[in-house]
Amino acid sequence: MPDFLLPDLGEGLTEAAILNWHVNVGDTVKVDQIVVEVETAKAAVEVPVPFAGVVSALHGEPGQLLPVGAPLLSVGGFAEPGVTTSAGSGNVLIGYGTAPTTRRKRGRRVETPAPQQQQQQQPKVAAPGVISPFVRKLAADNGIDLATVTPSGADGIIRRADVEAVLAKPKDGRRIPLTGVRKAVADKLTTSRREIPEATVWVDVDATELVAARAALNAKTDRPVSLLGLIARFAVAGLRKFPELNSRVEGNEIVLLDRIHLGFAAQTDRGLVVPVVRDAGELSTRDLSAAIGERARTAREGKLAPADLTGGTFTVNNYGVFGVDGSAAIINHPEAAILGIGRIIDRPWIVDGAVVARKVCELTLAFDHRVCDGGTAGGFLRFVADCVEAPVTALGDL
Helix, strand or coil, rough: EEEEEECCCCCCEEEEEEEECCCCCCCCCCCEEEEEECCCCCCCCEEEECEEEEEEECCCCCCEEEEEECCCEEEECCCCCCCCCCCCCCCCCCCCCCCCCCCCCCCEEEECCCCCHHHHHHHCCCCCCCCHHHHHHHHHCCCCCCHHCCCCCCHHHHCCCHHHHHCCCCCCCCCCCCHHHHHEEEEEEEEHHHHHHHEEEEEEECCCCHHHHHHHHCCCCCCCCCCHHHHHHHHHHHHCCHHHHHHHHHHEEEEEEECCCECCCCCECEEECEECCCCCCCHHHHHHHHHHHHHHHHHHHCCCCCHHCCCEEEEEEEEEHHHCCCCEEEEEEEEEEEECCCCEEEEEEEEEEEEEEEEEEEEEEEEECCCHHHHHHHHHHHHHHHHHHHHHHHHHHH
């Protein structure tokens, strides 16, 4: 009975949490059939099985964290010829492939246990023993670790009543495991606060002309430009003028980076992620806006590959979509700065000595004080603000 082991997920990842099983014990699976969805510190990934047969055991419940190399499921029946239990078909992890095997086995028949033996092995199908998918879902939806539930069914099977009994007990609040994407974000933010001497500058800007410019750019086109795309384009131009902010600190050195890989904060059902648009400095305004929109949609669908969430050199954060005016954002370690964008709202503004209603937005810049002083940070922020207030002139010069 071969075991399918959790494959090496790449990007330095060593563990993953089970999100959803796509098969049950007794199902027949084919080579490269998706059997489970797992969540790493980078993204949710669908994992296919590298051989065929009948699923005889699932080694884990939704929410359970497994290290790389731990058994995911066991398969009985016939294994595919020429495939080992530790190496895959070349497609075990979609988007990555599997490591090539250094040793191959001849195809061999794996004997299916006799009915009496199967009955004796039934308690080993899962630990703890849970037969009903409803019971698994009930526990997962309520953050209950099935290993802590006392079974009342025959052969140690956990029943619905057992989970409901745990729910009925008084609690001091619901506990949510800090795993996967949330843990990765928490670790990065903690590192940022611990290691980076952060300072913040901000400015209110008149975004009336920005809104008008976007409307003009989007007239009669099938490639619309978003407000975030426009401001991101101005930020990229600002980084060309103030390269200290497109850098990172390594030991006792400041590394000025030649290429601009622009990250942007995106809220998803699995938490905050920062997709990266590589070589943003080489893209036109429309191309940059389209790339941001495409990655945002992919992030919300939970289909970004880990490589799409790493390697950023500067981040923009449009927290205005949450209806707030300002925020002291935390720098996305190991980057040197993050630009924040508040909501655009009608406010009184003085124009040519008269108070008029204008569309006003607050921009903030949190920066690593080791890489530059306030003059550089203020110069960058003022450049972006000037572009927002006179976008047509700015775009003409870019």
